[in-house]
Amino acid sequence: MAVTFDLFGTLIEAPKPADPARAIAVELDARGVETPEGWTEAYRTPHVDAPDGAEVPLPAHVAAALRSLGVEPPANTVRRAVVAAFDPDVHTREGAVEAVRAARDCGPVGILSNCSVPELVSRSLIRSAFSREEFDAVVSSVGCGWRKPHPKAFEAIASRLDRPVSELVHVGDSLEADGGIEACGGQAIVLVDGTAMAEVPALLEAGNG
Structure with a gap:
Protein backbone atom coordinates (compact mmCIF):
# COMPACT_ATOMS: atom_id res chain seq x y z
CA MET A 1 0.00 0.00 0.00
CA PHE A 86 1.22 32.76 -9.04
CA ASP A 87 3.79 33.15 -6.25
CA PRO A 88 1.88 31.47 -3.42
CA ASP A 89 0.74 32.63 -0.01
CA VAL A 90 0.43 29.22 1.65
CA HIS A 91 -1.65 28.01 4.58
CA THR A 92 -1.33 24.38 5.73
CA ARG A 93 -4.76 22.88 6.33
CA GLU A 94 -5.73 21.73 9.79
CA GLY A 95 -5.06 18.03 10.29
CA ALA A 96 -2.91 17.72 7.16
CA VAL A 97 0.38 17.17 9.00
CA GLU A 98 -1.16 14.43 11.11
CA ALA A 99 -2.67 12.78 8.02
CA VAL A 100 0.70 12.62 6.27
CA ARG A 101 2.32 11.17 9.39
CA ALA A 102 -0.37 8.50 9.55
CA ALA A 103 0.17 7.73 5.88
CA ARG A 104 3.85 7.07 6.50
CA ASP A 105 2.84 4.19 8.78
CA CYS A 106 1.14 2.57 5.78
CA GLY A 107 3.99 2.74 3.27
CA PRO A 108 5.46 5.21 0.77
CA VAL A 109 3.83 8.63 0.59
CA GLY A 110 3.55 10.91 -2.42
CA ILE A 111 1.90 14.02 -3.78
CA LEU A 112 0.00 14.08 -7.07
CA SER A 113 -1.17 17.57 -7.94
CA ASN A 114 -2.95 19.13 -10.89
CA CYS A 115 -0.96 22.30 -11.52
CA SER A 116 -0.11 24.01 -14.82
CA VAL A 117 2.39 26.48 -13.32
CA PRO A 118 6.03 25.34 -13.24
CA GLU A 119 7.68 25.50 -9.80
CA LEU A 120 4.40 26.23 -8.00
CA VAL A 121 4.20 22.85 -6.28
CA SER A 122 7.78 23.02 -4.97
CA ARG A 123 7.42 26.68 -3.92
CA SER A 124 4.20 25.89 -2.10
CA LEU A 125 5.73 22.97 -0.23
CA ILE A 126 8.64 25.13 0.90
CA ARG A 127 6.19 27.61 2.42
CA SER A 128 4.01 24.97 4.06
CA ALA A 129 4.43 23.08 7.31
CA PHE A 130 5.84 20.14 5.33
CA SER A 131 9.36 19.41 4.22
CA ARG A 132 10.07 17.85 0.83
CA GLU A 133 11.71 14.93 2.66
CA GLU A 134 8.35 13.85 4.09
CA PHE A 135 7.31 12.65 0.63
CA ASP A 136 8.89 9.82 -1.30
CA ALA A 137 7.73 11.34 -4.60
CA VAL A 138 6.12 14.56 -5.76
CA VAL A 139 4.45 14.63 -9.19
CA SER A 140 2.63 17.56 -10.77
CA SER A 141 0.57 17.51 -13.93
CA VAL A 142 2.88 20.08 -15.50
CA GLY A 143 5.76 17.72 -14.74
CA CYS A 144 4.25 14.45 -15.99
CA GLY A 145 2.11 15.96 -18.74
CA TRP A 146 -1.27 14.60 -17.59
CA ARG A 147 -4.01 15.88 -15.30
CA LYS A 148 -6.04 13.81 -12.88
CA PRO A 149 -8.27 11.90 -13.49
CA HIS A 150 -6.34 10.70 -16.55
CA PRO A 151 -4.89 7.25 -15.78
CA LYS A 152 -1.42 8.36 -16.87
CA ALA A 153 -1.31 10.86 -13.99
CA PHE A 154 -1.93 8.12 -11.43
CA GLU A 155 0.46 5.80 -13.25
CA ALA A 156 3.17 8.47 -13.02
CA ILE A 157 3.03 8.74 -9.23
CA ALA A 158 2.64 4.96 -8.84
CA SER A 159 5.80 4.43 -10.88
CA ARG A 160 7.72 6.93 -8.75
CA LEU A 161 6.59 5.11 -5.61
CA ASP A 162 7.39 1.71 -7.15
CA ARG A 163 3.84 0.46 -6.60
CA PRO A 164 1.04 -0.56 -8.98
CA VAL A 165 -1.85 1.90 -9.14
CA SER A 166 -4.07 -0.78 -7.58
CA GLU A 167 -2.08 -0.40 -4.34
CA LEU A 168 -2.54 3.37 -4.11
CA VAL A 169 -4.88 5.18 -1.77
CA HIS A 170 -5.30 8.74 -3.04
CA VAL A 171 -6.55 11.52 -0.76
CA GLY A 172 -8.03 14.62 -2.36
CA ASP A 173 -10.86 17.10 -2.47
CA SER A 174 -12.38 16.48 -5.92
CA LEU A 175 -14.72 13.59 -6.72
CA GLU A 176 -13.95 13.95 -10.42
CA ALA A 177 -10.18 14.46 -10.35
CA ASP A 178 -9.07 12.62 -7.21
CA GLY A 179 -11.87 10.07 -7.20
CA GLY A 180 -10.73 9.09 -10.68
CA ILE A 181 -8.17 6.74 -9.20
CA GLU A 182 -10.96 4.24 -8.56
CA ALA A 183 -11.41 3.77 -12.31
CA CYS A 184 -7.74 2.75 -12.37
CA GLY A 185 -8.15 0.14 -9.64
CA GLY A 186 -6.94 2.22 -6.70
CA GLN A 187 -8.83 3.61 -3.71
CA ALA A 188 -9.92 7.19 -3.05
CA ILE A 189 -10.53 9.16 0.12
CA VAL A 190 -12.31 12.28 -1.08
CA LEU A 191 -12.82 15.09 1.41
CA VAL A 192 -16.36 16.02 0.46
CA ASP A 193 -19.82 15.35 1.85
CA GLY A 194 -18.70 15.68 5.46
CA THR A 195 -15.47 13.68 5.28
CA ALA A 196 -12.83 15.76 7.08
CA MET A 197 -9.04 15.68 7.06
CA ALA A 198 -9.13 14.68 10.74
CA GLU A 199 -10.74 11.38 9.70
CA VAL A 200 -7.98 10.41 7.27
CA PRO A 201 -5.65 8.70 9.80
CA ALA A 202 -8.44 6.39 11.00
CA LEU A 203 -9.55 5.66 7.44
CA LEU A 204 -5.99 4.78 6.44
CA GLU A 205 -5.54 2.56 9.49
CA ALA A 206 -8.78 0.73 8.71
CA GLY A 207 -7.71 0.22 5.11
CA ASN A 208 -4.29 -1.02 6.17
CA GLY A 209 -5.58 -3.43 8.75
Missing part, protein backbone atom coordinates in the same frame (compact mmCIF):
# COMPACT_ATOMS: atom_id res chain seq x y z
CA ALA A 2 1.09 3.56 -0.73
CA VAL A 3 -0.71 6.80 0.00
CA THR A 4 -0.80 9.83 -2.27
CA PHE A 5 -2.21 13.26 -1.55
CA ASP A 6 -3.57 16.02 -3.69
CA LEU A 7 -1.83 19.28 -2.72
CA PHE A 8 -3.96 22.37 -3.35
CA GLY A 9 -7.20 22.34 -1.40
CA THR A 10 -6.22 19.12 0.38
CA LEU A 11 -2.92 19.56 2.22
CA ILE A 12 -2.62 23.32 1.74
CA GLU A 13 -4.53 26.40 0.69
CA ALA A 14 -2.73 28.65 -1.81
CA PRO A 15 -5.23 31.09 -3.34
CA LYS A 16 -4.87 31.84 -7.03
CA PRO A 17 -4.90 35.41 -8.35
CA ALA A 18 -8.46 36.74 -8.61
CA ASP A 19 -7.68 37.86 -12.17
CA PRO A 20 -4.90 35.64 -13.58
CA ALA A 21 -4.75 37.47 -16.92
CA ARG A 22 -4.14 40.79 -15.19
CA ALA A 23 -1.66 39.31 -12.70
CA ILE A 24 0.38 37.86 -15.55
CA ALA A 25 0.15 41.12 -17.50
CA VAL A 26 1.57 43.02 -14.52
CA GLU A 27 4.51 40.62 -14.28
CA LEU A 28 5.12 40.73 -18.05
CA ASP A 29 5.10 44.54 -17.96
CA ALA A 30 7.64 44.47 -15.12
CA ARG A 31 9.88 42.49 -17.45
CA GLY A 32 9.50 44.84 -20.38
CA VAL A 33 6.72 42.98 -22.23
CA GLU A 34 3.61 45.09 -22.79
CA THR A 35 0.39 43.14 -23.24
CA PRO A 36 -1.58 44.58 -26.18
CA GLU A 37 -5.28 45.29 -26.49
CA GLY A 38 -7.24 42.07 -26.49
CA TRP A 39 -4.94 40.35 -24.00
CA THR A 40 -7.66 39.27 -21.58
CA GLU A 41 -9.72 37.63 -24.31
CA ALA A 42 -6.61 36.02 -25.80
CA TYR A 43 -5.70 34.62 -22.37
CA ARG A 44 -9.15 33.09 -21.99
CA THR A 45 -8.99 31.43 -25.42
CA PRO A 46 -7.32 28.02 -25.90
CA HIS A 47 -4.34 28.21 -28.25
CA VAL A 48 -2.54 24.89 -27.75
CA ASP A 49 -4.08 21.75 -29.23
CA ALA A 50 -3.57 18.98 -26.67
CA PRO A 51 -5.05 15.50 -26.20
CA ASP A 52 -7.86 15.07 -23.69
CA GLY A 53 -6.40 14.97 -20.20
CA ALA A 54 -3.03 16.39 -21.19
CA GLU A 55 -1.68 19.33 -19.23
CA VAL A 56 -0.79 22.48 -21.15
CA PRO A 57 1.90 24.34 -19.19
CA LEU A 58 0.63 27.83 -18.45
CA PRO A 59 3.76 29.53 -19.86
CA ALA A 60 3.15 27.72 -23.17
CA HIS A 61 -0.44 28.93 -23.19
CA VAL A 62 0.60 32.50 -22.35
CA ALA A 63 3.27 32.52 -25.05
CA ALA A 64 0.75 31.25 -27.60
CA ALA A 65 -1.80 33.88 -26.54
CA LEU A 66 0.81 36.61 -26.95
CA ARG A 67 1.80 35.29 -30.38
CA SER A 68 -1.84 35.46 -31.43
CA LEU A 69 -1.61 39.21 -30.74
CA GLY A 70 1.68 39.62 -32.58
CA VAL A 71 3.94 39.64 -29.50
CA GLU A 72 6.92 37.25 -29.31
CA PRO A 73 8.79 37.64 -26.00
CA PRO A 74 11.60 35.28 -24.93
CA ALA A 75 10.29 32.01 -23.48
CA ASN A 76 12.23 32.45 -20.24
CA THR A 77 10.62 35.86 -19.73
CA VAL A 78 7.14 34.40 -20.08
CA ARG A 79 7.95 31.57 -17.68
CA ARG A 80 9.32 33.93 -15.04
CA ALA A 81 6.31 36.21 -15.33
CA VAL A 82 3.88 33.31 -14.94
CA VAL A 83 5.73 31.89 -11.94
CA ALA A 84 5.83 35.32 -10.28
CA ALA A 85 2.12 35.93 -10.92
